[in-house]
Amino acid sequence: MGDSRPVLVSGVKPTGDLHIGNYFGAMRQFVELTKEGKYKPFIFVADYHALNTMQDAEEMRKRTREVVMAYIAVGLDPKDVVLFKQSDVPAHTELGWIFDTITTMPYLMRAHAFKDAEAKNKEINVGTFNYPMLMAADILLYDAAIVPVGADQKQHIEIARDTAEKFNRVFKTDVFTLPEPHIMPEVAVVPGTDGQKMSKSYGNVIPLFASREELAKAVMSIVTDSSGERPENVYRIHRLFRSEVNLDALYEEHKGNYKGLKEMLIDDLDRYLAPMRTKYEELKGDSSIVDDLLESGKREARAVSEAKMEQVRKAIGVA
Numbered sequence: 001m002g003d004s005r006p007v008l009v010s011g012v013k014p015t016g017d018l019h020i021g022n023y024f025g026a027m028r029q030f031v032e033l034t035k036e037g038k039y040k041p042f043i044f045v046a047d048y049h050a051l052n053t054m055q056d057a058e059e060m061r062k063r064t065r066e067v068v069m070a071y072i073a074v075g076l077d078p079k080d081v082v083l084f085k086q087s088d089v090p091a092h093t094e095l096g097w098i099f100d101t102i103t104t105m106p107y108l109m110r111a112h113a114f115k116d117a118e119a120k121n122k123e124i125n126v127g128t129f130n131y132p133m134l135m136a137a138d139i140l141l142y143d144a145a146i147v148p149v150g151a152d153q154k155q156h157i158e159i160a161r162d163t164a165e166k167f168n169r170v171f172k173t174d175v176f177t178l179p180e181p182h183i184m185p186e187v188a189v190v191p192g193t194d195g196q197k198m199s200k201s202y203g204n205v206i207p208l209f210a211s212r213e214e215l216a217k218a219v220m221s222i223v224t225d226s227s228g229e230r231p232e233n234v235y236r237i238h239r240l241f242r243s244e245v246n247l248d249a250l251y252e253e254h255k256g257n258y259k260g261l262k263e264m265l266i267d268d269l270d271r272y273l274a275p276m277r278t279k280y281e282e283l284k285g286d287s288s289i290v291d292d293l294l295e296s297g298k299r300e301a302r303a304v305s306e307a308k309m310e311q312v313r314k315a316i317g318v319a
Helices: 020-035 057-073 091-100 112-119 126-140 151-170 212-220 232-238 244-253 258-285 287-316
Strands: 007-012 040-045 082-085 144-149 180-183
Touching: 007 020, 007 126, 020 057, 020 144, 040 057, 040 287, 057 082, 057 258, 057 287, 082 287, 091 126, 091 151, 091 287, 112 126, 126 144, 126 151, 144 151, 151 180, 212 258, 232 244, 232 258, 244 258, 258 287
Parallel strands: 007 040, 007 144, 040 082, 144 180
Antiparallel strands: none
């Protein structure tokens, strides 16, 4: 008997250099959602989307493997997830082109990413302009029931729904089902070592798979304000790892001892992240695990997407 669970689809761009802000901001909720067993998850590395900004072959290969290893290390179960590279499944770009032919430029000009780029007077490449069509193909190929996104990405799902409706109407068919967005609950913004939002571009991150020594270096660099009762930047990071009741008592007991509080944060960080780091290192040491996973994911994703493309080709009259 086939798997009758509704499908969950998500893509992860291979940007690399993951930090605890990425984990608490999205990765953790995403892993929890796939663990529930309610959905059949299709998770792909969005390497063709990444081409809009990353045009270095070695970097692409390295970052692609890193993102696969990272998601397994933080708890994604390879046995219950179809994990594959977008570029390994030709149907994504084929369907993206078909959607291009029924989509108008004024419609795509309303996309947030295009408007943002235009506002910054960037020379916009065609991939950035029409990537919502590739994204619609990513989602609709697998009859996704839900797509987990942050609140700021809801428009992508609306575009996929519009595209499915338009295709079905134009070609008088019911090939595509309409996906629903699953808005991931936003956690409080994870602060960086300087108190701003943790971000690679600010250089204020605590790396997700760092050694204890690297964690200690990052924590000791957290900016503290000696005028307050407690070091707020340290506290705001620390509360990701302990309950506030527990933390308030600890900070009261060690009031003024900023070095001691930072050392306790290092201990808590290291204890929490050590199992993920161990798993990540294990995967780095045995490349066949990632290779085998991507190979089996490619086979399953190709089979499902090809069955959908047969329906699409018949609907448009090329088969």
